[in-house]
Amino acid sequence: MFRRSGVLLPIERRILEIALSHAADGVYGFALAKELADERGATRLIAHGTLYKALGRLSKAGLLTAEWEEASIAQTEARPRRRVYRVTAQTAAACTRTPEVGGARWGEQPA
Numbered sequence: 001m002f003r004r005s006g007v008l009l010p011i012e013r014r015i016l017e018i019a020l021s022h023a024a025d026g027v028y029g030f031a032l033a034k035e036l037a038d039e040r041g042a043t044r045l046i047a048h049g050t051l052y053k054a055l056g057r058l059s060k061a062g063l064l065t066a067e068w069e070e071a072s073i074a075q076t077e078a079r080p081r082r083r084v085y086r087v088t089a090q091t092a093a094a095c096t097r098t099p100e101v102g103g104a105r106w107g108e109q110p111a
Helices: 010-021 029-040 048-060 071-076 091-097
Strands: 064-068 083-087
Touching: 010 029, 010 048, 010 064, 010 083, 010 091, 029 048, 029 083, 048 064
Parallel strands: none
Antiparallel strands: 064 083
């Protein structure tokens, strides 16, 4: 898919909005997928490839940073490490000034 530079897909805008709501601690991929599903009343999570490709594009654009959490945290909770996504100084501006492709919000049908 080709699109103009500086244009967000509805899923990208929603990811940024969720990341902004978790700005203090950051958010990890599964939590994002769960929140996206819950807000739409979906029983299935967003596809792995869809979510992580969008996160990669947002990171590459400088709208999110990504870093692995401390290994000791994961070890204490007996689970794999999580990649934590955090907002950048440009994130809020991108949500308010950047147009969306298609005009429909994430999870809504276009008019």
